[in-house]
Amino acid sequence: MISIFKKKTKKERLQARFNKLLNEWYKLYHKDKKMSDIKYAEARLVAFEIKRLKTA
Helix, strand or coil: CCCCCCCCCHHHHHHHHHHHHHHHHHHHCCCCHHHHHHHHHHHHHHHHHHHHHHHC
C-alpha cells in the first residue's frame, strides 16, 4: 500500500523551508539587495537548526 499521507519529519520540513528560502534569495539577489540579505540570513538560521538536529 502506498503511503500518500506520510507525515514529514521536522528535518524534512526544515530542508524544504531552507530550499524555498534559497530560491527566494536567488531571485531577489539582483533586484533588491536588502531583501536578499534578509532571506539569506533566514536560510542560515534554518541551516543551523538542521545541523543541530543532525547532531542531537
